[in-house]
Amino acid sequence: TQLLEQSPQFLSIQEGExxxxxxxxxSVFSSLQWYRQEPGEGPVLLVTVVxxxxxxxxxxxxxxxxxxxKDSSLHITAAQPGDTGLYLCADRSQGNLIFGKGTKLSVKP
Amino acid sequence: GAGVSQSPSNKVTEKGKDVELRCDPISGHTALYWYRQSLGQGLEFLIYFQGNSAPDKSGLPSDRFSAERTGGSVSTLTIQRTQQEDSAVYLCASSLLRRSGANVLTFGAGSRLTVL
Structure with missing residues (x-):
């Protein structure tokens, strides 16, 4: 069974960092996707890389x-409060998608 | 509709009761997924429907959980004899199945279930 590990689990930074x-x-990714989830909402696709x-x-x-x-990174330049959310990576597995546990990002003004 | 619609948005129930959660996918999407998300956690796969194929039920945590999809559209997730550990947000998503396999899932806002 494929396991997706995300790090860090939590990240709190100041605006502009x-x-x-x-x-x-x-295991090797089939097709990697990154999603962002804001509180009270479902995840929204950011990108697919193959x-x-x-x-x-x-x-x-x-x-x-x-x-x-087998690995991927997401870099955010000059973070803004609107970037706050849960960032999830996902991979296609036998038709469905499996997700990592996510990185919870908080950007403070 | 324009997006994936889930109802109810919030459900509070007593331990031992049965609950039904509904998902209206995007019209024309052939694939439908149910995930569970506990507080602050990632998404746990529950079940996947693709067209007329037999659903992938490999993620259902126990036989108290079941789901059906009628007419290839609306889906209902049923939890029988709810337990406190069932408390979570239940997310539904739908997608077109692309030849490349890079399915793009569109999620609903979720149904928040609280079992007292």
Missing amino acids: NLTVYCNSS TGGEVKKLKRLTFQFGDAR
């Missing part, structure tokens, strides 16, 4: 996929 969160898999070594940028967010396709 940079941060990186990580997702590691016990190719080893792939880098995708979404405004201040940079997603990297490891060459071996």
Whole structure:
């Protein structure tokens, strides 16, 4: 059974700081997705990465996929309070998606 | 509808009662998923429906949990004889199944269940 480990579990920073969160898999990812979940809402897809070594940028967010396709990172530049939320990575497994436990990010003004 | 709709948004019940949670997926989405999220935790997979195929029930935690999907659209998750450990947010999602396999899930806002 594939396990997705995310770190850190919690992260509290000040507005304007940079941060990186990580997702590691016990086996090769099929297709990795990152989601963000705000309180009281369901997760919303941020990005899908498929190719080893792939880098995708979404405004201040940079997603990297490891060459071996077993790890990924999400880097946020100049974090803002609106970035606060639970960041989840997920991988396709036999048709459904399995999720990591997430990194809970709090950005204070 | 434009998004995935779940009801009720909040449910408080007594231990031992049965509850039903409903999910209306996006029209035309062939896949439907149920997840459970305990306070501050990640998403625990429960069950997955894909078209007319037999559902993947591998995530259901006990035989008190069951789900059905009628007419390939609306789904109901039923929890019988609820226990306090069933308290959680139950999230439903739907998606189109893409050839690339990179399904994009659209989630509802969830049903928060509290068992007293």
